[in-house]
Amino acid sequence: MHKITYFILIFASILILLTGCGNNNQTGPVEVKWDRDACTRCRMMLSDRDFSAQVRVFPEGKRSKVYKFDDMGCAVLWLEEQPYKNDPKTEIWVNDYKTKEWIDARKAWFVKGEISPMGYGLGAEKEKTEGALNFEQAVKHIEEVEKKLNIHGGNLEH
Secondary structure: HHHHHHHHHHHHHHHHHHHHHHHOOOOOOOOOOOOOOOOOOEEEEEOOOOEEEEEEEOOOOOOOOOEEEEEEHHHHHHOOOOOOEEEEEEEEEEEEEOOOOOOOOOOEEEEEEOOOOOOOOOOOEEEOOOOOEEEHHHHHHHHHHHHHOOOOOOOOOO
């Protein structure tokens, strides 16, 4: 009887290990350790729950990986330099600056004039309001601000 129980336990453990290690389909944002996690691009601590962003990528044959950012601008500019920038599986999540909940950046609306950590000045929200930018317009806004103000300068390691 002990051999059968032992065999079942080993088999169950192996099955759990295999299913846990093979989960390449995890999606969505992850928990942020506020004031401990650093922005992937500029290395600032993530402390402002109004403007943070996350990018989840799905490298071929590997587990998905999440990168965290203190500002939507950092996420957009970082992603522009990555090989999976045009991959339709790549997910971009932003905090709704009013509710603090994570929302899909490609479906979000962006309000200009907000004071964000890196100065790109966009607050994301789930519902469209007057004058709000869609995702593509927000990306163009971020690129224009970066070009005009050179927020990150030339000193960031890529």
